[in-house]
Structure formats: C-alpha cells, structure tokens
Amino acid sequence: MRQSLINEGAMGRNLVIRRLGGIGLWLNPLFAYFFLWAPILILVLFSFNNSRSVASFTGFTLTWYSNILNNMMGAESAFSTEIMLNAFRNSLFVGTVATAISTVLGTMIALAMARGRFRGKPLLDGLLFLPVVIPEITQAISLAIFFKVVFDWVALMSGERIFPGFHTIIAAHVTFNISYVAIVVRARLADMDPQLEEAANDLGANPWQAFWRVTFPLILPGVISGALLAFTLSLDDFVITFFTSGVGTSTLPVFVYGLLKLTVTPEVNAISTIMMVLSTILIGISLAIQGRTASRA
Amino acid sequence: MRQNGFLLALPTIAWLVVFFVLPLVIVLVVSFMSRGRGGVAELPFTPAHYERAFGIFSIILWRSIGLAGLTTVVCLVVGYPLAFFISTRRRRLVQQIALFLVILPFWTNFLIRTYAWRILLGEQGTINGLLLSLGMIDEPLTMLNTQFAVLVGLVYGFLPFMVLPIYASVERFNFRYVDAANDLGANDVRTFMRVVLPLTLPGVLAGCALVFIPSVGAFVTPDLLGGTKGLMIGNLINNQFGGSGNMPLGSALSIVMMAVVMLSLLVYVFANRRDAGA
Numbered sequence: 251m252r253q254s255l256i257n258e259g260a261m262g263r264n265l266v267i268r269r270l271g272g273i274g275l276w277l278n279p280l281f282a283y284f285f286l287w288a289p290i291l292i293l294v295l296f297s298f299n300n301s302r303s304v305a306s307f308t309g310f311t312l313t314w315y316s317n318i319l320n321n322m323m324g325a326e327s328a329f330s331t332e333i334m335l336n337a338f339r340n341s342l343f344v345g346t347v348a349t350a351i352s353t354v355l356g357t358m359i360a361l362a363m364a365r366g367r368f369r370g371k372p373l374l375d376g377l378l379f380l381p382v383v384i385p386e387i388t389q390a391i392s393l394a395i396f397f398k399v400v401f402d403w404v405a406l407m408s409g410e411r412i413f414p415g416f417h418t419i420i421a422a423h424v425t426f427n428i429s430y431v432a433i434v435v436r437a438r439l440a441d442m443d444p445q446l447e448e449a450a451n452d453l454g455a456n457p458w459q460a461f462w463r464v465t466f467p468l469i470l471p472g473v474i475s476g477a478l479l480a481f482t483l484s485l486d487d488f489v490i491t492f493f494t495s496g497v498g499t500s501t502l503p504v505f506v507y508g509l510l511k512l513t514v515t516p517e518v519n520a521i522s523t524i525m526m527v528l529s530t531i532l533i534g535i536s537l538a539i540q541g542r543t544a545s546r547a
Numbered sequence: 548m549r550q551n552g553f554l555l556a557l558p559t560i561a562w563l564v565v566f567f568v569l570p571l572v573i574v575l576v577v578s579f580m581s582r583g584r585g586g587v588a589e590l591p592f593t594p595a596h597y598e599r600a601f602g603i604f605s606i607i608l609w610r611s612i613g614l615a616g617l618t619t620v621v622c623l624v625v626g627y628p629l630a631f632f633i634s635t636r637r638r639r640l641v642q643q644i645a646l647f648l649v650i651l652p653f654w655t656n657f658l659i660r661t662y663a664w665r666i667l668l669g670e671q672g673t674i675n676g677l678l679l680s681l682g683m684i685d686e687p688l689t690m691l692n693t694q695f696a697v698l699v700g701l702v703y704g705f706l707p708f709m710v711l712p713i714y715a716s717v718e719r720f721n722f723r724y725v726d727a728a729n730d731l732g733a734n735d736v737r738t739f740m741r742v743v744l745p746l747t748l749p750g751v752l753a754g755c756a757l758v759f760i761p762s763v764g765a766f767v768t769p770d771l772l773g774g775t776k777g778l779m780i781g782n783l784i785n786n787q788f789g790g791s792g793n794m795p796l797g798s799a800l801s802i803v804m805m806a807v808v809m810l811s812l813l814v815y816v817f818a819n820r821r822d823a824g825a
Contacts, residue, residue: 264734271735278628279645282706285625286652289663289703292673296666304666305676359559366552374556377563385764385808387781388574388801389567391788395577395798396570398587425566428559488658489766493788503658510662510771514669522659533654 290526297519304514314520334521337505344416344491344501345484348423353477355424356431361465363432364439365447381429390493393422397494414496422494423484430483431476438472478536486529571805578798588795596799604783604800611780612807614694615762618701619709622758623751625702626709630750633710634717646714653707661771664700665691668772692774700768705761709754716750748822756815760808780804 296304300311319331359378363371381389401412446468450460466473488503495504506525509518578596583589600608633649636642652660667673668690675687690696724746728738744751766781773779780800787797 267735275628275632278625279632282625282629283648285703286649286706289660289667290652290655292666293659293663296673303671303676304669304673305671306680355559355562359556362552362556366555368553368556374560377560377568381563381567383760383808383812385761385781385804387764387766387784388805391784391797391801392570392574393566394788395794396566396573399573421566425563428563486656503656506656507658510658514665518662519666522662525659526655529654529656530651
C-alpha cells in the first residue's frame, strides 16, 4: 500500500516534469527566434519610419535613403556619400588582394600538411589554430605595435617614414585568413583519395603535372570555398582593420563604426539596412557558386 | 613534393612567424617596459603594468570574465533546447529552414547587429516606447550603457556559436537510447542526465568554448552598448592606444587576456579528453 503510494507520487512528479518540459520545449524556440530576428526587423522597419523617433512607427518614407545618396545626414558632418563609396572601394580592394594572397598561402600549407612528410606537424597545427581562437583585439594591437616598431626602426635606419595604409591592412587580413583557408582546403584533401596522385605518378606524370592535372581540379571546390570565406571575413572585419588602417584607407566597417558610435539616426538605420541586403546577396551568391562546384565535382 | 613537403609549407610558416608570432613576442616584451612620452614603450624593464592589471584593473578583469561566463550560461540555456528543436523536426526541409533562420541573422555585419540593440534599448528606444504607450511603466527604463545591455549584446552576437556545435552533436544522437533508458525504468530527469547529456557533451563543450573566448575579448559590444558601466577589458586595452594612452599597459592587459583565453582552452581540451576517455 505504502509502496504504491510512493510510486504514484513519483509518477505524478514525472508527469509534471514532462508537461512543464514540453511547454518549455515549445516556448524556447519561439523566444529564441523572436530574439534573433526582432532586432534586425526593427532596424529595417525604422529605416522607413517617417519620423526621427525609434520609439514608435508613424508612417512610411524613403527620405532617409535619398538623404544618404544626397549627402544629407542631419547633424553628422563626418558623413559624405563620397567618403562612404570610397570606403566601400577600399573594402573591395583590400578584400580582393588579401583573399588572393591568403588563398595561395593557405592552400600551400594545407597541401604540405596533408601530403608532406616532415617533423613538427603538431607544432604547425598549433600555429594554424591560434589565429582562429585568439581574441581579435589581441591580434589587432599586437599588429599595431609590430608595425609601429618596424616603421620606427626603418625611419631610424633610413630616415624614411612609412605610414600604415593598405599594405598594413592587407598583411593583417592575410594573417587571419590563412588559417580559415587552410582548414577548408584540408577538409577537402581529407576526402580525396591519395592513390589518385600515386596513379598519376605511376603513369609517368611528374609531381608538377600530377598536381595541376589531378590534385588541383579535385581540391578546387575547397579552394573556392576557402577563398569565398576569406573574402567574406575580410569584408566583414572591423577590429583588426581599425587598428591597422591609416588615414584615407578606412574600409566600410571602419566607416560605419564611426557613424554607429555617434547616435541612432534614421540615416544610419538606412545604411545598415543596405549593408545587410548587400551582404545577404553576396553570401547567397557565394553559396550558389559553392553548391554548383560541389555538385560538379 | 611527395618526399618532403616542408618547402611547400615554408612561405606560409614564414608569413605567420613574421605577422603573428613576432608581433605577440613584441607585445610580451613591451608589456614589461616603462611608459615613455606619448604612451610609447621605453627602458627600463618593469613589472608595474602587471601589478596594475591585477590591482586597480582587476575589477574590470573580473567583470569581463563574469560577463563572458554569464553569456555562456545564457547561450547554453537558450541554445541547447533550440538545437534539439531544430534536429527533431521530422521533415528535412523544415529542419533546414529552422537551422537557416538561426544562421541568417549571422550574415549581417557584427557592428550592425550590435547597433540594432541601441535602437531597442535606448532611453527613447523601441522597448521603452512600447512599454510607455502600454502604460506598463511611467518613465523610461535605463537599459543602454549598462552591463545588462552588454550581456544581451554578447548573447545575441554569439548564440549561433552555441547552437551549431550542439546541433551537430544531437544530429548524431540515437534517440532509441532514450526509449531504452525509459524501458529500463529511468525517469525523464535521469534519462537526460545519464544518457542524453553525456552523449551530447562534446557539442556543449565546443559551444561553451566558442562563446566564452570571443566574449572575454569582446570590444565592439561593450563599446557600443556598455558605456562606462559596462566597460570590459577589450575597451581598456583599446583606450591605451589613443592620445593619452599607455602602450606597455595595453600590452600587459592583452597578455593577461590571452592567458585567460589559453586557460579556458586548456579547460576545454582537458574536459573533452576526460569525456572521450569516460
């Protein structure tokens, strides 16, 4: 009698837990998706609001979008359409050059790690892994100090003063991109059968021919994914660029940061909305390209 | 190439040594130097900056660690059930959409995602506007430029880092184990603690590391949302590189931050190994 009472109590408790758990499991995704999407949707919504307030939506307007293109940013003197477009061009330039260099360097080390036979590979693994996990700010200030020390030293030796600019930003971007490219290409190499290269060698291809005719076409989708990832990271980076850029070489994120820091204005909301749309299109395109190369391979 | 391959790795190694290892070594050296005119480093060597880092600045150090820890806990509490929700959708398409909806906000620039919270949390922001018009409050709440705002911003910024690795773990989880545990008489709590949690632990550990590490080093989030009350170690480091800065102190602070990151990585590796061994 007593035994069964205890069991019923335990079963009742289990049922309560299951009920509450069930409700929680439904409420959680509702809350999470709302949390993830509300800020972005609110931002977009208020870029179309016909008052400067972000407290309530009073009506639809495109004024703020036309203001951006017509150099009118309310009180902000830091803004001009020309500076914004210039920053965008800088971003594309830095992204393209940094992607090209880091894709070559990242692919080379991925190949060496996957196929080469030399000592110290665990150490090299660590060297490739560290730039991914280290906080951005640490990497940013270490590069800033490094460039300062080097440039001071050059000025002391030759009397010529070098200033930070595109070269410093690109060097910094290549450094953090290499690891990402290497990771993506190595994953692709791991899926590849090394016997294919051996077969090419047996059939009389020299290593150079074997690489360009066999290995490279097979890892190309990985190389393209790596390059696209590097380009995206490069376009998106703020912290490291902020510390390594010089006068007139600000990229788009650095320019946008200058605006975001000031105040909340509807023009800034409009610029943010445009940037969101642009990056979504960009990533959409890159996913489409990846999907296509992956299905071809 | 076949025989050795080291030559192929050499240019990349050289690049990383020059632009990654060497700068870190310089930071380490500078962190022990004295502050000269205009905040630059000069001789002699001194441990003074580390004394300050663990002295008057320890409050900000602990605040950073605390906020990062809290961010990790909140992400875990929200992210773990969410990962289960996504991977238990029966139809493949629904599952992909559910996952996509977590990743898509991530494609937006981090600065803009953080800025969006300034619109929501501000004194004259959307949340205050809504609560005032509903009559739920009489005067606006102060939410922006507080530690609360930083916490919200960090959770928002890094939640997908928690969801994705847990999702990957749950995907591999065989739900028949749950039936087996139930058949053997385990209740729900026991089944979760003894079966579900241990088998998804690798994802949980990876998620925690991926959220905690960038949170400790956060600079943009506290800068845009925290004000002076929500100042974190990343901002403190940044402040040392302006006009009235102190480069050696900034270097010492970033070495301390790196030590925290390395320590948490060690904890992660150790926990992972123990989990794999058990």
